[in-house]
Amino acid sequence: MDALSSPELNAVLHQPVRTRIVAYLAARGETTFNELKQALEITDGNLDSHMKKLVSVEYIQSKKQTAKKGKQQTLYYLSEIGRHEFENYIETLKRLLSPQFLP
């Protein structure tokens, strides 16, 4: 890619819901499915499909935690790869907003 060509955006992250999921996790640390659903205000099915996509590319990892009464709780967090890709994605967005790419 030369200096004047459009920078390439990460296809996985360049999707509004997935961007919001990753941004939320970057700030929050770890969270449950329910909390994510409330924060994003989307349906279970919609969130589930995007989570599956992010887990499949290893941007998001999960771990089990035993809650009260022995109930298992799944916590989701951003992996090192996910954090790195998210930072690169933000850099790319910033470059797109630089004067050379503005109409």
Next chain:
Amino acid sequence: MLANQASDQIEAIHTMMASGHRSVHMERHTLILWGLTTAFLILVGGAIFTHERFPVSWIRALSVTTFITIVLTAVAYFDFYLIRRSRDEREESISFVQLQVTKVWWLLVGLIVMINLGMHFYGGGYMFYSLVLIIMGLALYIHGLFSRQMLALAGVMMILLGLASITLRLPFPVIEWLTIFCFGLGWPLLGFTLNHPRLNKSLKYRLSFSLLWLAIVTIPTVAIYQSGRLEDVPETTPIPLTQYLQQGETVAVTEEVVTIPAGTIVPLKVELSGDVLEGLNVTTLPMLLSHPIDIVLSDGKPDGRFRVAQGPWKKHVYNYRIRDFSMTSILDRDTGPQVQLKLRLSTNN
């Protein structure tokens, strides 16, 4: 086109990151539990740990501190247990930030306990409840920074109330009742209204609620203080000191008011002791009364109520103060070693 998309995405990232950072949630029960416990401790603590029951000051100090520590530790444990239980029920986690904010909360509560202990030995007790308001206001403010703006606003109001009580030199009972109503009434009210959608969307509602909250906390305080003051007013007419001295002990009156005129010489008995200086006897200093004073006698003994120059009736326990205290040592060739003690006796809170 691409630049517009990039701009929208960056805005969405900002919004979600802000939402992620505001991951701390104040549970309703936390405010109710801590608020009612604090109000209970203020109401009951003073009645249990009296000078009569615990005449030795360090024993009283340790007993109060132990009692407060046990109660507050139990509350902290129970509160955290309830937080975990409600989070589990909602399938939510306790974020890292929430854990840190909780630790800060406990540290500030611990600081209040330590200040209370210190004041038993070093004085300044009349400022204690003002400090409680300021420190717990700070705890609410810090919590509010990561959770609800309304909490931060309530924290600021408590800090301002604490500062105002010191700078306006409010009478001790006023500050005490203000603290009781702040915690016993104000905190549960905050707990019940905190998650109301309007409070979290509109600044106008938050400010209106803040004013209502202030009114709910201060109006009962003023009402109780005023009714207490009316009870302090004696029903009998003052008699001059000369008449009181002449009538002797033959007249049995349950309550009487004696006016001591300005210009009366009042002997001040001084008993001093220290780690390197020991008083050899009780010294009596003659003092000139600059204003007339009315004192109330119950069953022939002063019961602590007094007023200066027809002013409001006061209680000595809240108003006798030693101010501007200083001690210097002098070694003079003519007079030898001397210690100069300067202090001002005040009848104003």
